[in-house]
Amino acid sequence: DGGITQSPKYLFRKEGQNVTLSCEQNLNHDAMYWYRQDPGQGLRLIYYSQIVNDFQKGDIAEGYSVSREKKESFPLTVTSAQKNPTAFYLCASSPRDRGDTQYFGPGTRLTVL
């Protein structure tokens, strides 16, 4: 049963704390992505990775960090430098031969109190 999993589904943190969101896929996809979605907004790209041990900044990378130590995993850390971290975070992946076709995980809703 292939797919993308994200955990936790809901996350509450105090202001000033770093938090790490998990994303795992067993689709054997090469590329993985992190997006942020705010109410009434489209998806905004935070970071993406095309291969292990390599990643690139997206449109809104400030205040976030990522790692890609394994093909299956692409965790996102929301640091205290992110000014407005409360949002719905979506992880996605795409296959090698169709990089523009994105498949999404279920998402993590982060609320910073």
Added chain:
Amino acid sequence: QKEVEQNSGPLSVPEGAIASLNCTYSDRGSQSFFWYRQYSGKSPELIMSIYSNGDKEDGRFTAQLNKASQYVSLLIRDSQPSDSATYLCAVRLSGGSYIPTFGRGTSLIVHP
């Protein structure tokens, strides 16, 4: 200027009607076009992709692409209340990146 534009809606249609969702894009060299459905509180789900001019049908869904006019549409025939969701248009723009750009989405409400 927004690169991928959608009317935010909501678009309200009666059950059984055809729902027509539209998306325009600014880059004439755009190559790939996608429609995602997103239920409230859930993640986007890919429902259609289209790459060449014309129509592409999949069940009750038809995607229509007109590159000359720079728009892509999604038609939903025999709309059902379960089709009520936000529909996101995504376009792979020209210029190097293969990552698609998403519109803000159109909210569709199908009422009984």
